Amino acid sequence: MIRQTVYITKTNVNNRGETKMPIAPMTNAVGIDLGTSTIKLTCGDQKYRIPSVIGNPNPGWTGMTSDKSWLNNLIIEDSKGQEVYIGELARLQSEIRKPLASEGKMKSIENSLLALKAILSLIMKSNYEQFVVGTGVPIATGTEESKLLSRGLKGTHEVKVRNDSTGESKQMKILVEQVFIAPEPYGTYWYTLKTSGVQTAVDSIIVDIGHGTTDILCMYKGNMMRAASGSLEEAVDSLTSVLSRAIQEKSGKIVRPFDLMMAIEQGKTNILVGGKALDISAAMNQAVTSIADVVVDESNRLLNNLPPDAWIEKVIICGGGSYVFGQYLKDAFFEANIVKKKDEVIMPEDAVMSNALGFEQIAQTKLRK
Ligand SMILES: Nc1ncnc2c1ncn2[C@@H]1O[C@H](COP(=O)(O)OP(=O)(O)OP(=O)(O)O)[C@@H](O)[C@H]1O
Ligand SMILES: [Mg+2]
Structure with missing residues (x-):
């Protein structure tokens, strides 16, 4: 058996010979x-x-x-x-x-x-x-x-x-x-960079699609670019409103946007309206496409305000809306020539919490100082 000797340094022992408990970061x-x-x-x-x-x-x-x-x-x-x-x-x-x-x-x-x-x-x-x-x-x-x-x-x-x-x-x-x-999206930028082990700042655009707003943040040489960032009212909320109207027109029945949100979160395309099953996939595709197009157009417009030597290497999509719009946006950002390859459009693992997680990592760096 190998015996390990534990040396107690002087600083860990008080003058009565008792070992001090290590102090946990408070x-x-x-x-x-x-x-x-x-x-x-x-x-x-x-x-x-x-x-x-x-x-x-x-x-x-x-x-x-x-x-x-x-x-x-x-x-x-x-x-x-x-x-x-x-x-x-x-x-x-x-x-x-x-x-x-x-x-x-x-x-x-x-x-x-x-x-x-x-x-x-x-x-x-x-x-x-x-x-x-x-x-x-x-x-x-x-x-x-x-x-x-x-x-x-x-x-x-x-x-x-x-x-x-x-x-x-x-x-x-x-x-x-x-x-x-x-x-907010700066949190996801930081989180994505740190978790993927990238050391240098990369020019990126972060699109955070939330419930009521979509925030777009452009990063250039590690700086947040105010003139190239902004927010839109098109988000998950607008998707459910558009869908609710479409369903009402088709079936004459009212489905509350909130209930649609639950269905969307569960990935359902068949919903119960007035006791009958209704396939909403076509209406959903149409609404997702038109809202995502607005997001890409606005991103494109904002990118015009970046210096000409900016080179977007990553489009990071986060927020709860990334689960619904993410795939379509991936294609659309590629087709709009904003990225050169589709895999340059990425989504963090926990797209809803990624902003907060990034800010926690930033707070941790201040802790160590
Ligand atoms: N797994 C999921 N699949 C589909 N939609 C989801 C999923 N999780 C959350 N959402 C939708 O995303 C929205 C919430 O996302 P998020 O938490 O990013 O918004 P928020 O930050 O509260 O809104 P805002 O950014 O406008 O303040 C809700 O409308 C919710 O229905
Ligand atoms: Mg949000």
């Missing part, structure tokens, strides 16, 4: 994607998705819901001591709901800060924790707003949260040591 690296429809958060093996909405309190019967999770029953106290519903609870129960972002940009810094503090409380295991936060904001968010968000987030915060279902409350302290803010 600061959490967190990645956030503050989208127009959902906020995504990743921290190690924890991953959350919350609707990007806050709302007024609307007390009901506590303890009646089967879902008692903090995630879906989250209430935070604002600076005036008023309770505010966050995410799913606001979406389902508030009478006045305020989206955190719309038209491709953040709406209220104050509300976004409140939501961010509330969701940071979800990952805390003790009542005092430190964070380095990397967060993506909608692409049309101005630099001034980003600075305000960063300033507001940095520092110490007393956070009071309550679970609407169980009535349990928690009071905690959060120290946000550092904040990094960039447009």
Whole structure:
């Protein structure tokens, strides 16, 4: 048997001869994607998705819901001591709901800060924790707003949260040591580069097709190019609206866009309308084609604003919409001559969380410094 000798260095032993426990890194690296429809958060093996909405309190019967999770029953106290519903609870129960972002940009810094503090409380295991936060904001968010968000987030915060279902409350302290803010698709750019082991910055275009907006970000020599980036209202939401109208015209029956979204997510092309099966594949193909064409046209237009020596080596498609539009976009970007080979159009493995994952990796690099 080989015996291994363990040497305890002086620094690990105190003057009573006791070995000190290694100190685990105390600061959490967190990645956030503050989208127009959902906020995504990743921290190690924890991953959350919350609707990007806050709302007024609307007390009901506590303890009646089967879902008692903090995630879906989250209430935070604002600076005036008023309770505010966050995410799913606001979406389902508030009478006045305020989206955190719309038209491709953040709406209220104050509300976004409140939501961010509330969701940071979800990952805390003790009542005092430190964070380095990397967060993506909608692409049309101005630099001034980003600075305000960063300033507001940095520092110490007393956070009071309550679970609407169980009535349990928690009071905690959060120290946000550092904040990094960039447009959402930058997260996926970073994530894709790091996970594929590419060391150098490659000129790329990142297309993030979400629920309500499609964000397009152009990268040139490692820089985010503002004039060559923008957002579109064509996204998954527009696909379901177009489909819903087409179905209504054909069958005279109303199918809500939301229900269509569920069908699309499950990859169904046969749906039940008024008790009868209806094949929506033709209507779907048509709608996907026309929306994807708008995305490619807009990308082409934005690319005109890049310097002439730019050479697009990668088109990265992310967001939930990449599952529906991805294949068509791959062909369309190739046919539009934006890439030279089809395999230069890539999709990250977790296309919905990839922005947040990238921002978490960025936060981790700040942690080590
Ligand atoms: N596996 C899937 N297949 C098809 N569609 C999906 C899939 N997963 C998510 N989606 C659709 O993608 C949309 C959500 O994508 P994503 O989470 O990227 O949007 P978002 O970030 O919340 O929106 P936005 O970027 O506008 O804020 C939803 O409309 C959903 O129906
Ligand atoms: Mg998004």
